Amino acid sequence: MDEVKGENERLKLLLARIAKDYQTLQMHFFDILQQEKTRYTDTASSNQPKDQEPEVLISLSLGITSIDQEVGKDEKKNSNLSNGRLENEKLSSTGELSLGLDCISEPSSTENMRNASSKNSIAQELKEDQQPTEIWPPNKLLKTVRSGDDEVLEQGPLKKTRVSVRARCDTPTLNDGCQWRKYGQKIAKGNPCPRGYYRCTVSPSCPVRKQVQRCADDMSILITTYEGTHDHPLPISAAAMASTTSAAVSMLQSRSSSSTGIGISASVPISSSIATNLHGFNFSTLSQTSRPPQFYIPNSSISTSNSHPTVTLDLTSTAPSTSSPLGRFSSSFSSTPRYSATCLNFSSSSSASLEPNALQPFWHGYTGYNNYGTSAYNQNHIGYLNSTGKQPALQEHLFQTYMNMNQNTSQQPFKETIEAATKAIASNPNFQSVVAAALTSYTGDGGGNSGDQNQGVGNSSCQKMNWDESLRANPLIYQSSQNGIGCGSSFLNIKSSSLNSPQQSGLTLFPTSLQLSAATKSSAASAASADNSDLLKL
DNA sequence: CGGTTTTGACCGGCGC
DNA sequence: GCGCCGGTCAAAACCG
Numbered sequence: 001m002d003e004v005k006g007e008n009e010r011l012k013l014l015l016a017r018i019a020k021d022y023q024t025l026q027m028h029f030f031d032i033l034q035q036e037k038t039r040y041t042d043t044a045s046s047n048q049p050k051d052q053e054p055e056v057l058i059s060l061s062l063g064i065t066s067i068d069q070e071v072g073k074d075e076k077k078n079s080n081l082s083n084g085r086l087e088n089e090k091l092s093s094t095g096e097l098s099l100g101l102d103c104i105s106e107p108s109s110t111e112n113m114r115n116a117s118s119k120n121s122i123a124q125e126l127k128e129d130q131q132p133t134e135i136w137p138p139n140k141l142l143k144t145v146r147s148g149d150d151e152v153l154e155q156g157p158l159k160k161t162r163v164s165v166r167a168r169c170d171t172p173t174l175n176d177g178c179q180w181r182k183y184g185q186k187i188a189k190g191n192p193c194p195r196g197y198y199r200c201t202v203s204p205s206c207p208v209r210k211q212v213q214r215c216a217d218d219m220s221i222l223i224t225t226y227e228g229t230h231d232h233p234l235p236i237s238a239a240a241m242a243s244t245t246s247a248a249v250s251m252l253q254s255r256s257s258s259s260t261g262i263g264i265s266a267s268v269p270i271s272s273s274i275a276t277n278l279h280g281f282n283f284s285t286l287s288q289t290s291r292p293p294q295f296y297i298p299n300s301s302i303s304t305s306n307s308h309p310t311v312t313l314d315l316t317s318t319a320p321s322t323s324s325p326l327g328r329f330s331s332s333f334s335s336t337p338r339y340s341a342t343c344l345n346f347s348s349s350s351s352a353s354l355e356p357n358a359l360q361p362f363w364h365g366y367t368g369y370n371n372y373g374t375s376a377y378n379q380n381h382i383g384y385l386n387s388t389g390k391q392p393a394l395q396e397h398l399f400q401t402y403m404n405m406n407q408n409t410s411q412q413p414f415k416e417t418i419e420a421a422t423k424a425i426a427s428n429p430n431f432q433s434v435v436a437a438a439l440t441s442y443t444g445d446g447g448g449n450s451g452d453q454n455q456g457v458g459n460s461s462c463q464k465m466n467w468d469e470s471l472r473a474n475p476l477i478y479q480s481s482q483n484g485i486g487c488g489s490s491f492l493n494i495k496s497s498s499l500n501s502p503q504q505s506g507l508t509l510f511p512t513s514l515q516l517s518a519a520t521k522s523s524a525a526s527a528a529s530a531d532n533s534d535l536l537k538l
Numbered sequence: 539c540g541g542t543t544t545t546g547a548c549c550g551g552c553g554c
Numbered sequence: 555g556c557g558c559c560g561g562t563c564a565a566a567a568c569c570g
Contacts, residue, residue, distance in 0.1 A: 182543055184562060197561070201541090211561090 177238035
């Protein structure tokens with residue numbers, strides 16, 4: 001532990017130095033940028049007025065790429081001259097690690113610039129710790145200095161914040177791991193498709209509701225809007241959604257609190273773990289895993305223009321995002337360009353450095369899910385999830401193929417960055433809070449027994465599946481949906497090719513937490529490498 | 539029989 | 555005040 005702490009300190013210093021260098025370069029860059037901008041506004045403003053708009057970027061991302069400052073600089077230049085999304089990419093491609101509910105705007109002022117840089121400074125984040133993330137609305141909007149952690153709810157008669165998810169889904173509803181009861185249906189204006197109203201039935205008093213409606217423009221797009229917070233423990237997949245929506249709400253609230261509160265509907269290219277998680281548990285049905293790459297960074301938006309402030313996560317892109325940091329990130333890490341990287345596979349350094357069998361206890365833990373039907377809650381969900389009663393062989397085959405793809409690709413070049421990323425992530429308070437939220441949701445009162453631990457995964461992730469065999473052969477946990485409908489949830493897609501390859505380590509964000517939890521419980525210190533010490537503290 | 543879905547009725551907010 | 559609309563209620567139907 002001492003060694004680890006010492007190494008941690010050294011890395012922190014290194015990061016701080018890098019961040020400082022980056023800031024210096026960034027300052028220099030923006031000086032140049034300002035000069036160029038003045039020229040561009042004269043020559044090219046009419047051609048790309050939109051590109052010149054300062055876009056508010058919400059980044060809940062694990063950005064990690066080159067540390068080459070000059071490259072980052074160049075990218076920044078390009079991005080500022082092209083669009084804000086690229087700017088976001090730039091921010092994540094400067095070797096810095098960020099996982100926070102950060103909202104930044106394309107820096108068009110030194111003030112923004114400072115915040116943009118500070119946003120990416122781990123060292124600074126460590127110093128500022130819980131300081132609310134600065135959010136910068138477009139220049140058009142009045143800017144106010146954030147006065148605190150004011151919530152949206154405090155801004156007048158605003159109703160509950162909503163999180164809307166747009167996703168391609170062939171099935172009537174997305175399966176998010178929760179139990180829902182339909183209590184109404186309406187034909188909404190401007191959409192021939194009826195809107196379904198659902199409420200969570202896991203707990204009778206649960207206030208969470210969701211609305212499901214097909215997009216009028218594209219029937220293949222399903223718009224699911226969540227509202228409220230669960231008041232009960234959740235299955236792991238539902239916990240992921242809860243955490244995701246919670247984080248999205250936090251983003252909105254954070255953003256809103258720093259804005260003037262006037263109507264805002266900003267396009268928000270979002271490179272977020274939120275989106276990633278949504279991918280993780282909503283959009284990795286097997287049919288999708290066989291599709292072309294769909295790990296794109298969704299366009300998302302935040303709207304506070306109505307009484308229901310809404311975060312919209314648009315996960316409907318069909319083309320692989322080559323400009324998104326996570327897109328690159330994902331294909332880099334998961335090395336599954338042909339398949340939908342439904343989870344953010346930022347590999348933990350622990351798994352990256354694991355011995356081939358290091359995860360065995362973990363997976364043995366999973367095999368324990370064969371016995372998970374011991375609690376009423378558990379059984380309840382088993383029934384729910386077993387409603388289809390079958391596990392198509394095709395799915396298994398696809399996952400096998402999926403796994404093989406993973407195993408045949410090398411991630412070694414990223415190992416070091418992965419390790420660095422893991423440390424930075426683990427030390428990021430925002431990340432910790434998200435993971436803590438997930439764990440809290442997952443473990444309920446936090447003192448859940450191993451049965452609870454197991455049931456969460458087992459329930460949400462598998463049906464009549466021989467876990468022992470399936471996990472060994474193909475440790476992908478996936479979920480069929482209720483009644484065979486609904487987009488499957490596979491946020492637990494643990495591409496744990498690390499079972500066989502120490503270089504492979506596709507552990508998703510939440511599964512990583514899960515793994516740590518499981519590993520801890522099973523006394524498997526395998527996952528508890530030094531680099532995950534911070535996570536373990538959670 | 540209990541849980542879920544369907545569907546018309548009802549209610550409140552909002553704009554005109 | 556009226557109508558529209560989104561959202562909810564609740565009885566009946568449905569389902570396993």
